[in-house]
Amino acid sequence: MSAARTARDRARQELTIEIKDEARRQLATDGAHNLSLRAVARSLGMASSALYRYFPSRDDLLTALIIDAYNALGDAAEQADQGATPLERWRGVCHAVRRWAIDHRHEYALIYGTPIPGYQAPRDTVGPAVRVVWLLGQIAHAAGVEDSAIPDELRAQFDPIEAAVPTGATVRVVFAWTQLFGMVSFELFGQLVGSADPADAFFGYAVDEVAGFVGLT
Amino acid sequence: MSAARTARDRARQELTIEIKDEARRQLATDGAHNLSLRAVARSLGMASSALYRYFPSRDDLLTALIIDAYNALGDAAEQADQGATPLERWRGVCHAVRRWAIDHRHEYALIYGTPIPGYQAPRDTVGPAVRVVWLLGQIAHAAGVEDSAIPDELRAQFDPIEAAVPTGATVRVVFAWTQLFGMVSFELFGQLVGSADPADAFFGYAVDEVAGFVGLT
DNA sequence: TCTCTGTCAAGAGCGCTGCTCTCTAACTTG
DNA sequence: CAAGTTAGAGAGCAGCGCTCTTGACAGAGA
Numbered sequence: 088m089s090a091a092r093t094a095r096d097r098a099r100q101e102l103t104i105e106i107k108d109e110a111r112r113q114l115a116t117d118g119a120h121n122l123s124l125r126a127v128a129r130s131l132g133m134a135s136s137a138l139y140r141y142f143p144s145r146d147d148l149l150t151a152l153i154i155d156a157y158n159a160l161g162d163a164a165e166q167a168d169q170g171a172t173p174l175e176r177w178r179g180v181c182h183a184v185r186r187w188a189i190d191h192r193h194e195y196a197l198i199y200g201t202p203i204p205g206y207q208a209p210r211d212t213v214g215p216a217v218r219v220v221w222l223l224g225q226i227a228h229a230a231g232v233e234d235s236a237i238p239d240e241l242r243a244q245f246d247p248i249e250a251a252v253p254t255g256a257t258v259r260v261v262f263a264w265t266q267l268f269g270m271v272s273f274e275l276f277g278q279l280v281g282s283a284d285p286a287d288a289f290f291g292y293a294v295d296e297v298a299g300f301v302g303l304t
Numbered sequence: 305m306s307a308a309r310t311a312r313d314r315a316r317q318e319l320t321i322e323i324k325d326e327a328r329r330q331l332a333t334d335g336a337h338n339l340s341l342r343a344v345a346r347s348l349g350m351a352s353s354a355l356y357r358y359f360p361s362r363d364d365l366l367t368a369l370i371i372d373a374y375n376a377l378g379d380a381a382e383q384a385d386q387g388a389t390p391l392e393r394w395r396g397v398c399h400a401v402r403r404w405a406i407d408h409r410h411e412y413a414l415i416y417g418t419p420i421p422g423y424q425a426p427r428d429t430v431g432p433a434v435r436v437v438w439l440l441g442q443i444a445h446a447a448g449v450e451d452s453a454i455p456d457e458l459r460a461q462f463d464p465i466e467a468a469v470p471t472g473a474t475v476r477v478v479f480a481w482t483q484l485f486g487m488v489s490f491e492l493f494g495q496l497v498g499s500a501d502p503a504d505a506f507f508g509y510a511v512d513e514v515a516g517f518v519g520l521t
Numbered sequence: 522t523c524t525c526t527g528t529c530a531a532g533a534g535c536g537c538t539g540c541t542c543t544c545t546a547a548c549t550t551g
Numbered sequence: 552c553a554a555g556t557t558a559g560a561g562a563g564c565a566g567c568g569c570t571c572t573t574g575a576c577a578g579a580g581a
Contacts, residue, residue, distance in 0.1 A: 202494060354531070357530080527579100541562105547556100548557075
């Protein structure tokens with residue numbers, strides 16, 4: 088059902104996108120904390136109450152933006168998944184994640200910063216949310232790497248995941264995933280100021296070290 | 305000047321602490337986002353306007369809480385710095401960081417989550433903020449480890465830091481630092497749900513791997 | 522001892538927020 | 552065309568951070 092049937096449906100679809108676009112614009116300048124439904128409505132020239140026909144609450148609008156952000160990051164990562172060797176693919180994805188985060192810092196903060204209090208991530212977000220780590224897993228899988236020296240308890244915990252989405256080195260991929268986003272978050276949130284900031288060299292080094300740890304060459 | 309001179313000074317000092325305590329209590333239940341000066345004042349049985357005599361703005365109160373949180377985490381880390389070998393000390397500190405973060409999730413989110421928009425970390429926060437990584441550096445230094453295979457450009461960037469605070473393996477320590485907090489943040493912010501959560505086994509594994517990477521035995 | 526000064530808490534109020542409810546006008550469907 | 556649905560506007564509620572003014576009080580100097 089891609090084509091809207093009635094004019095009303097089409098208008099609704101377009102306005103929904105317009106609202107998200109304007110909200111994203113405000114997000115980029117003011118941050119999620121200062122995102123105001125009234126300000127969005129004002130920019131769109133409509134009454135604030137009218138927005139509630141499209142998003143039942145501020146949190147629902149934020150959720151929509153969260154899903155979009157996960158998908159935008161996932162798209163960027165997938166597009167960067169190029170290269171002759173698994174190592175090149177891995178590097179491409181990791182650097183694309185950082186690039187996207189720097190270019191969309193408030194959207195990044197929205198999905199990898201403090202979760203909104205009292206807010207439970209709806210089911211819709213988990214699919215888009217795992218795209219990056221899933222991609223890293225695919226690259227590891229293609230490289231034919233294998234987890235080694237994993238404690239029994241941990242191996243048992245990861246067995247079902249490895250069975251569902253075989254990567255060969257799920258534990259190490261998850262490790263790499265936490266390191267990657269830890270590094271990006273620290274850079275964006277200002278923790279590296281005074282040490283590894285600007286972080287280009289440090290990031291490149293860390294990505295290569297972790298890739299080696301996963302077993303890529 | 306630990307003893308307050310006049311009764312007025314003493315009352316002021318005590319009230320300042322009471323305000324922070326009550327704010328911390330609300331932080332623990334509602335999160336930083338929902339911390340309200342009016343609610344704090346209400347709980348303390350005073351007018352909201354009176355709070356402004358102690359903290360000129362909501363951000364200033366948050367800044368005070370941030371500094372306290374950094375120091376509480378630093379204290380917890382230092383207290384856990386025990387063990388016969390550098391590896392044991394390292395493990396103790398890393399696990400203490402995680403423990404503290406889990407026990408004070410909202411305070412952790414306050415300092416390692418999304419920075420408050422339009423808010424610049426005042427100078428006062430940088431000292432407390434580096435206590436954990438400084439401690440990790442000290443342990444590495446005591447172990448006599450050395451950075452190896454560091455690209456020239458990166459080494460040059462870290463040279464001044466290494467000169468000021470010698471650790472022997474500053475680059476790898478910073479790497480470990482980003483990995484540690486990336487892992488803790490992912491666990492607390494719900495990113496590991498469905499894979500490494502509960503994260504006890506994964507955390508222990510990752511800490512030991514990184515300790516090995518730094519060169520500790 | 523009395524007065525004067527600086528400090529303090531309180532109250533009212535401004536402009537903003539998310540959100541709800543009601544009402545009207547327009548559109549869609551049978 | 553009539554009935555039913557939906558979109559948008561407006562008023563209003565309770566809450567927020569913050570400011571300004573007002574009246575009470577403690578401590579210092581005459």
